[in-house]
Amino acid sequence: MFGKRPTTPGAGGQGFGKTPASNAPAQPNPSAPKPAAPRPASPAAGVAVKSRPAAEKPAASKPAAAKPASAPKPKAAPKVEAVGAERSAEYYEIKTTIFNALIDTIDLSQLARLDNDTAAEEIRDIVTEIISIKNVAMSIAEQEQLLQDICNDVLGYGPLEPLLARDDIADIMVNGAGDVFIEVEGKVRKTNIKFRDNGQLMNICQRIVSQVGRRVDESSPICDARLADGSRVNVIAPPLALDGPTLTIRKFKKDKLKLSNLVDFGSISSDGARILEIIGASRCNVLISGGTGSGKTTLLNCLTGFIGEDERVITCEDAAELQLQQPHVVRLETRPPNLEGQGQVTMRDLVKNCLRMRPERIIVGEVRGPEAFDLLQAMNTGHDGSMGTLHANSPREALSRIESMITMGGYNLPTKTIREMVSGSIDVIVQAARLRDGSRKITHITEVLGMEGDVIITQDLFLYEITGEDANGDIDGRHVSTGIARPNFWDRARYFGLEGALADALEAAEA
Numbered sequence: 001m002f003g004k005r006p007t008t009p010g011a012g013g014q015g016f017g018k019t020p021a022s023n024a025p026a027q028p029n030p031s032a033p034k035p036a037a038p039r040p041a042s043p044a045a046g047v048a049v050k051s052r053p054a055a056e057k058p059a060a061s062k063p064a065a066a067k068p069a070s071a072p073k074p075k076a077a078p079k080v081e082a083v084g085a086e087r088s089a090e091y092y093e094i095k096t097t098i099f100n101a102l103i104d105t106i107d108l109s110q111l112a113r114l115d116n117d118t119a120a121e122e123i124r125d126i127v128t129e130i131i132s133i134k135n136v137a138m139s140i141a142e143q144e145q146l147l148q149d150i151c152n153d154v155l156g157y158g159p160l161e162p163l164l165a166r167d168d169i170a171d172i173m174v175n176g177a178g179d180v181f182i183e184v185e186g187k188v189r190k191t192n193i194k195f196r197d198n199g200q201l202m203n204i205c206q207r208i209v210s211q212v213g214r215r216v217d218e219s220s221p222i223c224d225a226r227l228a229d230g231s232r233v234n235v236i237a238p239p240l241a242l243d244g245p246t247l248t249i250r251k252f253k254k255d256k257l258k259l260s261n262l263v264d265f266g267s268i269s270s271d272g273a274r275i276l277e278i279i280g281a282s283r284c285n286v287l288i289s290g291g292t293g294s295g296k297t298t299l300l301n302c303l304t305g306f307i308g309e310d311e312r313v314i315t316c317e318d319a320a321e322l323q324l325q326q327p328h329v330v331r332l333e334t335r336p337p338n339l340e341g342q343g344q345v346t347m348r349d350l351v352k353n354c355l356r357m358r359p360e361r362i363i364v365g366e367v368r369g370p371e372a373f374d375l376l377q378a379m380n381t382g383h384d385g386s387m388g389t390l391h392a393n394s395p396r397e398a399l400s401r402i403e404s405m406i407t408m409g410g411y412n413l414p415t416k417t418i419r420e421m422v423s424g425s426i427d428v429i430v431q432a433a434r435l436r437d438g439s440r441k442i443t444h445i446t447e448v449l450g451m452e453g454d455v456i457i458t459q460d461l462f463l464y465e466i467t468g469e470d471a472n473g474d475i476d477g478r479h480v481s482t483g484i485a486r487p488n489f490w491d492r493a494r495y496f497g498l499e500g501a502l503a504d505a506l507e508a509a510e511a
């Protein structure tokens with residue numbers, strides 16, 4: 001419809017990694033041209049510029065006009081965040097004694113049959129009795145704390161409970177019994193929370209994963225699960241994890257951030273938000289790129305807010321996180337194999353099936369494998385406005401990641417064909433990043449224009465420029481448009497009656 005979609009992948013020559021003629025930041029190290037003839041399907045073949053995806057680099061050094069990042073400061077000793085009252089070694093000793101006495105007195109499996117309140121009441125009575133029999137000297141406050149801790153151990157997730165109850169925590173990371181870290185406001189901090197020993201931690205891991213019918217032990221030491229509230233959990237146990245069971249929880253946020261929240265946080269300027277809104281509403285095909293925890297899913301959720309009420313939307317996710325508000329949404333979720341290794345349903349299975357469900361838009365939570373091909377196909381065949389996230393540190397890298405996902409998926413296609421497909425399908429790449437000061441920013445809104453020779457051409461519309469650092473080590477910067485007055489999706493915006501708004505937003509975003 002807009003002159004870009006119908007790309008007929010011609011069987012062309014092989015790709016030479018060349019620096020594209022784009023106004024993307026010039027990269028100092030273009031990959032050396034590769035001979036075209038005998039060519040193994042190498043996953044390392046980048047789209048251009050970089051020869052292979054770089055490992056997690058500090059995203060802060062990416063934006064075009066960024067000053068060279070100042071030398072990293074020596075790290076201060078990690079601050080320990082106290083959660084609840086500090087517990088002494090004696091306290092743990094007393095608790096162990098009382099806990100053992102409790103277990104001798106009651107049958108835990110009987111207790112598990114009671115509802116939580118009754119069970120807690122039961123524990124309370126018995127523990128109070130044990131304390132008086134054993135003549136333990138404790139203040140009322142200490143007793144109350146002990147009771148709470150023991151109830152958490154027996155009925156809940158033990159020392160994790162106070163962390164799970166907090167809404168401001170994004171991630172909980174347990175590295176063995178003694179080390180519990182949390183992420184709050186983009187920063188990782190150590191807490192004073194400890195487990196009695198690795199045995200207790202393992203029991204809690206077991207309790208979590210058993211709720212989704214799985215098991216974690218030495219013979220199957222890796223496991224994914226989900227808490228009742230939707231939080232995602234990963235457990236990796238010894239012997240693979242050397243310092244004890246390692247538990248990672250990405251907490252589910254009930255109140256997802258909105259684009260207006262991101263503007264308030266300074267993750268994007270209000271003009272930038274307006275541009276994103278137009279991109280969403282005018283049905284551009286969008287990839288959201290970023291590192292782990294950079295806010296990709298949050299951003300995707302925001303963008304889906306601009307989907308029309310009358311569109312049929314199908315979402316495919318590994319663990320349902322998106323919260324679409326439209327009336328006509330079908331939500332699909334992948335399934336890991338069961339204990340016997342059967343019954344797996346992959347992302348690719350879901351995306352392929354989607355195409356038979358008469359979707360108007362397809363939203364893929366995270367593209368990480370061969371489903372990239374099916375998503376591009378969908379984008380290319382009339383499902384305009386489809387979206388997905390992927391793990392990459394720049395828009396350019398996102399393109400090369402997509403290309404290598406398709407190459408590794410075993411589709412025997414010439415590189416040029418893949419690139420034509422990529423450039424014919426994706427309209428816009430939005431880059432999210434977590435900067436070194438913990439803040440999350442949208443660093444690029446980049447358009448995919450098409451091909452020039454064997455190279456995909458991109459054009460940055462909107463960037464985050466780092467200008468410096470303040471006294472607290474927080475990064476100063478600003479969002480600016482690059483001065484492009486007529487983006488490639490202009491005609492699309494006009495079709496949806498949004499070209500005036502687009503022109504205004506772009507003009508306002510010019511510094």
Ligand SMILES: Nc1ncnc2c1ncn2[C@@H]1O[C@H](COP(=O)(O)OP(=O)(O)O)[C@@H](O)[C@H]1O
Nearest residue numbers: 170262265267291292293294295296297298440
């Ligand atoms: N712009 C932002 N400002 C502050 N917090 C954010 C922002 N974007 C996301 N977050 C928070 O960061 C965490 C990770 O976000 P998420 O979107 O799940 O990241 P990703 O999908 O990239 O791994 C969530 O707790 C989310 O609420």
Ligand SMILES: [Mg+2]
Nearest residue numbers: 296297298366
């Ligand atoms: Mg995510």
